[in-house]
Amino acid sequence: VIFESSLEASVLVAHEIANLIRRKEELNEVCVLGLATGSSPVKVYEELVRMHREEGLSFKNVVTFNLDEYYPIDVDNIQSYYYFMHDHLFNHVDILHENINIPDGTVSDQDLHQYCIDYEMKIQSYGGIDFQLLGIGRTGHIGFNEPGSHINSGTRAITLDYITRVDASQAFLGLKNVPRKAITMGVGTVRKAKRIMLLAWGINKADIIKQAIEGEMSSQVPATYLQEHENTTFVLDVEASSEL
Numbered sequence: 001v002i003f004e005s006s007l008e009a010s011v012l013v014a015h016e017i018a019n020l021i022r023r024k025e026e027l028n029e030v031c032v033l034g035l036a037t038g039s040s041p042v043k044v045y046e047e048l049v050r051m052h053r054e055e056g057l058s059f060k061n062v063v064t065f066n067l068d069e070y071y072p073i074d075v076d077n078i079q080s081y082y083y084f085m086h087d088h089l090f091n092h093v094d095i096l097h098e099n100i101n102i103p104d105g106t107v108s109d110q111d112l113h114q115y116c117i118d119y120e121m122k123i124q125s126y127g128g129i130d131f132q133l134l135g136i137g138r139t140g141h142i143g144f145n146e147p148g149s150h151i152n153s154g155t156r157a158i159t160l161d162y163i164t165r166v167d168a169s170q171a172f173l174g175l176k177n178v179p180r181k182a183i184t185m186g187v188g189t190v191r192k193a194k195r196i197m198l199l200a201w202g203i204n205k206a207d208i209i210k211q212a213i214e215g216e217m218s219s220q221v222p223a224t225y226l227q228e229h230e231n232t233t234f235v236l237d238v239e240a241s242s243e244l
């Protein structure tokens with residue numbers, strides 16, 4: 001779906017999430033959200049916070065799993081996704097601390113492999129993700145599933161693509177400060193979600209959006225793996241859709 005503005009689109013996405021949270025609450029069930037970072041979902045989080053403040057939308061029945069985190073990184077590093085999520089959403093709503101899951105950028109090298117397996121198992125122990133929010137990187141990555149990622153991959157540590165590190169270098173005040181690795185949910189983890197919405201705004205995303213939607217399915221553009229998911233919507237503004 002293509003919108004005139006990213007604001008209009010973000011409000012719609014936030015409303016779909018809010019409706020799901022409310023529906024699950026009525027059924028006395030937990031609502032499992034897969035969440036993304038980056039600039040693309042910021043206005044969605046703003047709208048959810050507004051709905052919490054003004055309309056009493058409660059997050060008490062919500063369990064969240066974030067897609068990814070740099071590795072290694074400290075939680076108080078303002079570039080960490082831990083910091084981002086608390087700053088944009090968690091500090092402003094009534095979610096229970098124990099229901100927040102973000103890959104831990106501080107686990108030791110030794111424990112990393114088992115940590116990733118446990119993260120994956122925890123997601124599946126809730127019956128998987130009800131709603132997955134995604135952005136897309138210039139390499140076609142979803143989460144941090146860089147080119148070469150397997151369609152059935154699970155949560156794991158990966159090496160970041162050079163382009164991804166260049167894109168992050170401004171925020172980290174220089175390429176040398178950008179971590180070389182990350183922890184990410186896998187393509188397989190994401191594809192098990194019951195509902196997926198991928199957001200992309202602006203002309204800089206036009207080329208990769210064309211490849212993701214119209215290109216052949218390939219590990220070289222991991223977002224193409226969403227083409228065969230039966231309940232995925234690409235939510236675009238006019239600029240991001242301009243190459244379609």
Ligand code: GLP
Nearest residue numbers: 037038039040135136137143144
């Ligand atoms: C990072 C994140 C992705 C995100 C991408 C795009 O690489 N790991 O999950 O989709 O950035 O970011 P933005 O939304 O700022 O364009």
